Every structure is written in C-alpha cells, then in structure tokens.
Amino acid sequence: MTILDTPPSPTPARLLDTNGVGRLLDALREGGYEVIGPTVRDRAIVYDTIGNVADLPAGWTDRQDAGQYRLERRDDHALFGYAVGPHSWKRYLQPPATTLWRARRTDDSFEVETVADEAPSRFAFVGVRACELHAMRIQDRVLDGDQEPDPVYHARRNDAFIVAVNCAQAGGTCFCVSMETGPGADGGFDICLTELVEPDRHVFVAVSGSVRGQEMLDVTEPATAGPDDVRKAEAVVERTAASMGRSLDTRGIHDLLLSNPEHPRWDDVAARCLTCANCTMVCPTCFCTSVDDLTDVSGQVAERVRRWDSCFTMEHSYLHGGSVRASARSRYRQWLTHKLATWLDQFGTSGCVGCGRCITWCPVGIDLTEEVRAIRDTQPTGTRSGGSDGRT
Amino acid sequence: MARAHRKPRLAVWKFASCDGCQLSLLDCEDELLAVAGAVEIAYFPEASRAMVRGPYDISLVEGSVTTPHDAERIQAIRRQSRHLVTIGACATAGGIQALRNFRDITEFVSVVYARPDYIETLATSTPIAHHVSVDFELRGCPISKAQLVEVLSAFIAGRKPVTPAHSVCIECKARGNVCVTVAHGTPCLGPVTHAGCGALCPSYHRGCYGCFGPMESPNTRSLSTRLAALGMTAGDIGRVYRTFNALADPFREESEAHDT
Numbered sequence: 348m349t350i351l352d353t354p355p356s357p358t359p360a361r362l363l364d365t366n367g368v369g370r371l372l373d374a375l376r377e378g379g380y381e382v383i384g385p386t387v388r389d390r391a392i393v394y395d396t397i398g399n400v401a402d403l404p405a406g407w408t409d410r411q412d413a414g415q416y417r418l419e420r421r422d423d424h425a426l427f428g429y430a431v432g433p434h435s436w437k438r439y440l441q442p443p444a445t446t447l448w449r450a451r452r453t454d455d456s457f458e459v460e461t462v463a464d465e466a467p468s469r470f471a472f473v474g475v476r477a478c479e480l481h482a483m484r485i486q487d488r489v490l491d492g493d494q495e496p497d498p499v500y501h502a503r504r505n506d507a508f509i510v511a512v513n514c515a516q517a518g519g520t521c522f523c524v525s526m527e528t529g530p531g532a533d534g535g536f537d538i539c540l541t542e543l544v545e546p547d548r549h550v551f552v553a554v555s556g557s558v559r560g561q562e563m564l565d566v567t568e569p570a571t572a573g574p575d576d577v578r579k580a581e582a583v584v585e586r587t588a589a590s591m592g593r594s595l596d597t598r599g600i601h602d603l604l605l606s607n608p609e610h611p612r613w614d615d616v617a618a619r620c621l622t623c624a625n626c627t628m629v630c631p632t633c634f635c636t637s638v639d640d641l642t643d644v645s646g647q648v649a650e651r652v653r654r655w656d657s658c659f660t661m662e663h664s665y666l667h668g669g670s671v672r673a674s675a676r677s678r679y680r681q682w683l684t685h686k687l688a689t690w691l692d693q694f695g696t697s698g699c700v701g702c703g704r705c706i707t708w709c710p711v712g713i714d715l716t717e718e719v720r721a722i723r724d725t726q727p728t729g730t731r732s733g734g735s736d737g738r739t
Numbered sequence: 740m741a742r743a744h745r746k747p748r749l750a751v752w753k754f755a756s757c758d759g760c761q762l763s764l765l766d767c768e769d770e771l772l773a774v775a776g777a778v779e780i781a782y783f784p785e786a787s788r789a790m791v792r793g794p795y796d797i798s799l800v801e802g803s804v805t806t807p808h809d810a811e812r813i814q815a816i817r818r819q820s821r822h823l824v825t826i827g828a829c830a831t832a833g834g835i836q837a838l839r840n841f842r843d844i845t846e847f848v849s850v851v852y853a854r855p856d857y858i859e860t861l862a863t864s865t866p867i868a869h870h871v872s873v874d875f876e877l878r879g880c881p882i883s884k885a886q887l888v889e890v891l892s893a894f895i896a897g898r899k900p901v902t903p904a905h906s907v908c909i910e911c912k913a914r915g916n917v918c919v920t921v922a923h924g925t926p927c928l929g930p931v932t933h934a935g936c937g938a939l940c941p942s943y944h945r946g947c948y949g950c951f952g953p954m955e956s957p958n959t960r961s962l963s964t965r966l967a968a969l970g971m972t973a974g975d976i977g978r979v980y981r982t983f984n985a986l987a988d989p990f991r992e993e994s995e996a997h998d999t
C-alpha cells in the first residue's frame with residue numbers, strides 16, 4: 348500500500364513542519380479532544396495524554412526482538428521514528444476494567460443504576476500505525492458489529508479522531524507485510540502523516556481521509572506538498588516494507604493449523620510458555636473479558652465489573668467442575684489457532700495484524716512466526732504448501 | 740430484603756508471623772467502620788481487649804505452625820470456627836520461617852539462643868492447611884487490604900471471593916506498566932506469581948519478588964531459564980524462589996532444583 352491509495356482525498360497532499368504538528372495538536376485540543384499519543388516513559392514509548400510536541404518521543408527509537416525491547420537514541424529528531432510499543436489503542440477503546448452497572452439495596456428490593464463511562468467525550472489518537480488501524484477494524488467487527496454492539500467501545504470508538512503515521516522504520520518483530528496490514532495506512536484515518544527527516548529539513552507529508560480531517564489540517568496552515576515530496580513519502584513506506592523484522596507464511600494457514608492439533612511442536616512451546624498472558628494483554632485485537640460480580644462489605648451495594656481476561660488463564664475456560672484447557676499446551680494452541688485460523692471462520696479476517704507485540708513482550712520470547720514455521724516445516728507431506736483454500 | 744438477624748462473629752488469630760497481615764485489617768481506614776458495622780469483632784487481641792467466646796462465624800488465621808502448642812491450638816480454633824480463612828504467606832505457605840525446613844533446626848537454635856534448652860519448637864514451619872481443613876486461603880506477604888475486604892464481603896454475602904489466581908503480569912499490563920524484564924532486563928517473578936498485589940513492584944521498576952506465591956499454572960522451569968539468561972546464578976535463582984512462600988510446592992521444587 349502507498350499513501351496514494353488512501354480513500355479519495357478532497358485536496359492534494361499538504362506539507363507540515365514540526366510547528367505544524369504542534370498546531371495540529373493544539374487544534375485538536377481546542378476542538379475538545381483528549382489527545383493521546385506516543386511519549387517516553389519508563390524506558391519505552393507508551394501511549395498517554397499528550398500536551399504538546401515536546402511530549403512526543405523526538406529523537407528516540409526502539410530496538411526490538413523476541414522478549415526484548417530497548418529504548419535508544421536516534422541520530423536525528425524524528426518524532427515518529429519508532430515502531431509500536433507495549434501499549435495499544437485497545438487500552439482506550441476497551442479499557443482494562445469497566446464497571447458496567449451497580450445495584451443498591453432498598454427497603455424491600457433493589458435498584459439498578461447504570462454507571463456512566465468516565466472516558467472523556469472524544470479521543471484524538473495521534474501516531475496510529477497501519478497495523479493498528481487494521482486492529483481497530485478487527486475489533487470493530489467483534490465489538491461494534493450490527494448485533495449487540497458494546498456501548499462502551501462504541502462510544503469511545505465512534506467519535507475518535509485518528510491521526511495516522513506511515514511507518515518509516517520497521518520494528519525487529521514487525522511482520523505487517525505478511526499480514527497485508529501495513530506499513531502504509533490504507534484508510535480508517537482522518538489525517539495521515541509521513542515523516543521526512545532530511546539533512547536540511549524535517550517535514551511531514553499530510554493527507555486527509557475525511558472531511559473533518561481536512562478541516563483540522565487546514566487549521567494548521569499547511570503548505571502544499573510537491574510531487575517530489577509525495578514520491579519521497581511513498582519511498583519511505585516502500586523502504587519500511589522491505590525491512591520487516593519478521594515474516595509469516597500465511598498460505599493455507601487455516602488448514603495447516605487446524606489439521607495439526609497433535610503436532611509435537613505444541614508440547615515444545617508448552618514447555619516454554621509461562622501461561623502469563625502477556626501476549627494477549629499486548630495484542631491489539633485480543634478482546635476477551637471476564638465479569639466479576641462484587642458486593643460491598645455492608646451488603647448494600649453490588650457491582651458488575653468487566654476486566655481484561657485471556658485464554659491463558661484457567662478461569663477463561665472454567666466450566667462446571669474445572670477448566671477445560673488445564674494444560675499450557677491446550678492454552679497456547681487455543682490462542683494460536685484462534686488468532687490465525689478460526690478467527691477467519693468467525694470474523695472473516697485473520698486475528699493477527701503482524702504488529703509483533705506478542706513476540707517482543709513475551710517474557711520468554713515465544714515467537715508465533717517461529718511456531719507456525721516449525722509446524723509447517725515438520726508436518727506430514729501433502730499439506731506443506733497449502734494455499735488451496737485461498738485464505739490468508 | 741431482610742438481612743441476617745445476628746451479625747457474623749469474626750475472630751482473628753495469630754500464629755508464627757509478623758502481625759503485618761492482621762494489621763492490614765486495622766489499616767483498612769475507609770472500610771474499617773463498614774467492616775465493624777457488618778461483623779461483630781469477637782476476638783481480635785491486636786485491636787481490642789474484649790474477647791467474646793466462640794463459636795465464630797469467620798476465623799482469620801495469620802501465621803504458620805512452628806510449635807507443638809500451636810499445632811494443638813489450631814485444632815481448637817478449627818472446632819470453634821464455621822469458616823476458617825488463612826491470611827498471608829505464613830499461614831498459606833509456611834512463611835519466611837519455613838526456611839528452617841531446608842536446614843537443621845537444632846543447629847539454628849544452638850547458635851541463636853543463649854539458652855537453647857528454653858526453646859520448644861518444631862523442626863518445620865508449616866501452613867495451616869497441613870493441620871486442619873481451610874475454607875479459603877488469601878495470599879500475600881502482606882495480604883492486600885482490598886482483597887481482605889473482598890474476602891470478608893464475600894463470606895458475609897455467602898458468595899465466592901474474587902481473587903484471581905492468574906499471573907501478576909495480567910495486573911501489570913492492566914495497569915499499563917512497561918515490563919521490567921523485557922524493557923530493562925530486570926529479573927521478575929511476575930509470570931509465575933499469583934496476582935493480588937496489583938503489580939506493586941513492577942510499578943516501581945522492580946522485579947516481582949513472588950510475595951503472593953505460585954500462580955495457578957506456574958512454569959518456573961521456563962522462567963528460570965530466562966532468569967539465568969538475565970545473569971542470575973543458580974544460587975540466586977534458588978534463593979528467589981525461597982523467600983516468603985518457600986514451602987509452596989512449585990517454588991520449593993524449583994528452589995531445590997537450583998540447590999548448589
């Protein structure tokens with residue numbers, strides 16, 4: 348994908364400098380948005396509330412590998428010269444814990460109150476990457492579909508203003524090219540920026556993907572981007588696409604995984620897997636939650652709280668009498684086959700966007716691309732190349 | 740809806756321990772009045788001289804069994820208690836004093852005490868559940884105040900307490916922490932440790948010390964491989980599993996596997 352594939356942009360590409368990005372952040376805040384974006388904290392680039400350009404991780408980058416993340420200095424002042432970090436936008440769209448309702452005891456009965464979501468009225472997400480836009484679309488299908496949309500997700504997602512950034516540098520665990528989800532944003536944003544850091548200038552090629560995006564861009568008084576700038580922006584994305592840290596052969600992956608439930612590799616990964624659930628916590632598409640019913644000590648108030656859960660916990664598969672997936676083997680297999688195979692049956696897309704977070708943030712560095720490769724390389728002949736079902 | 744006519748009677752008992760867990764009950768500033776309103780605090784020598792005789796509806800038991808006298812006392816407490824809930828690492832896993840179980844107690848006694856013949860103690864420090872049946876074990880060194888209030892609320896309401904047995908990592912990620920193992924190279928026991936503290940240490944850039952004991956499906960062997968890769972010696976690895984929950988089987992076995 349290149350930026351020229353973005354949905355019809357009402358006006359040609361524009362050009363901002365760093366001050367222009369600052370004006371954009373100001374305009375968003377003045378427009379009533381809570382601006383969330385990348386910032387350095389605890390030796391990583393996380394997402395948090397952003398005041399101004401100075402809060403962005405200028406001159407910082409990350410070095411990522413399986414089970415390893417290191418914040419490092421760049422030799423320039425790029426604002427977005429890093430890959431995705433430990434946070435994903437999921438923490439804002441589907442927060443880690445939400446009180447759904449509360450009931451109070453009355454004289455002879457009880458009254459139920461709905462609890463208002465404490466989120467700001469509107470979020471603006473700045474620095475959203477292509478894979479993350481795809482992850483949002485996947486979560487939209489799960490949480491904001493026609494049937495029973497989740498009101499908390501819907502309210503937070505619906506009005507969110509999205510400033511995407513095309514990736515100028517692939518992370519060590521990225522494989523969006525394999526998943527066809529990046530590194531260029533192909534829609535789903537209001538504004539998309541491509542950062543050009545040159546010896547004598549530091550600019551951002553900006554396109555809008557919506558009318559409100561265009562209006563917001565106009566407020567920043569941008570220059571018009573020349574054809575040369577647009578070409579350079581495309582080259583940035585191409586260069587990134589050519590330097591992915593990881594790859595995943597998705598040919599026939601649905602049948603490959605589902606026809607190998609007894610493959611010895613599941614035992615091998617189970618010996619390493621901690622069932623700690625970090626992979627699912629950091630995954631931008633994992634959506635599982637659990638609900639707790641709580642009462643206070645006086646017995647006057649009851650609450651239902653929804654919190655992030657994971658297929659790696661025992662409770663997740665608890666049926667009467669015990670957990671269905673008691674072994675690490677069955678839990679890892681459930682996760683991987685759902686993510687890469689049965690998600691296709693359930694939602695029509697893969698559950699993986701190739702962001703690499705589960706690889707980087709696994710404390711023991713388990714790498715799903717390696718696990719799939721091992722299964723593909725050592726399965727009985729006949730199913731090796733796959734690809735016959737046309738799914739990816 | 741009518742509530743029970745009589746308030747449930749609460750007793751708090753101490754065995755070999757530091758008092759930290761039972762003091763967390765007094766520490767529940769905001770909730771203390773509500774707790775005092777919901778239960779009759781019948782026996783709690785740390786808080787009140789008034790001692791109402793049993794039986795008790797809920798007995799909170801802190802500490803481990805380290806003397807012949809205590810081994811008898813816990814039987815009497817069990818007989819007087821409808822629900823017996825252990826609080827803290829000592830009561831659920833023998834506590835730090837269970838380190839004696841790995842060594843010779845007579846040698847310790849002879850070195851530590853001026854008059855060893857005054858000391859009557861058992862060779863081991865053992866969890867309450869090794870002596871009597873326990874209705875619920877609340878983890879932690881010390882326990883979390885919020886979880887204690889949750890357990891009391893649950894027992895009063897007759898429901899199951901919500902104290903998830905998954906890893907500390909889930910709490911760590913929910914809190915938005917940056918993983919100290921992955922991003923800083925700091926050894927952390929979070930992946931094999933039972934949740935409940937809210938990932939307190941990682942929130943302050945420290946590795947988890949395992950205060951809440953083993954989580955539901957701890958893979959200590961795999962984590963030890965990573966701890967070694969982060970530079971810990973076999974002796975160090977043996978020691979990190981042998982702290983407050985040294986007698987909890989998964990931690991005990993892993994520490995023994997690293998005995999040098």
Ligand code: SF4
Nearest residue numbers: 630699700702703705
């Ligand atoms: S499975 Fe891993 S690589 Fe794929 S979207 Fe989730 S975190 Fe990213």
Ligand code: SF4
Nearest residue numbers: 620621623624626709
């Ligand atoms: S794959 Fe890694 S992050 Fe996921 S549960 Fe296993 S050890 Fe934890």
Ligand code: SF4
Nearest residue numbers: 908911918919927929
């Ligand atoms: S810092 Fe420790 S508890 Fe937190 S995610 Fe990392 S390994 Fe788990």
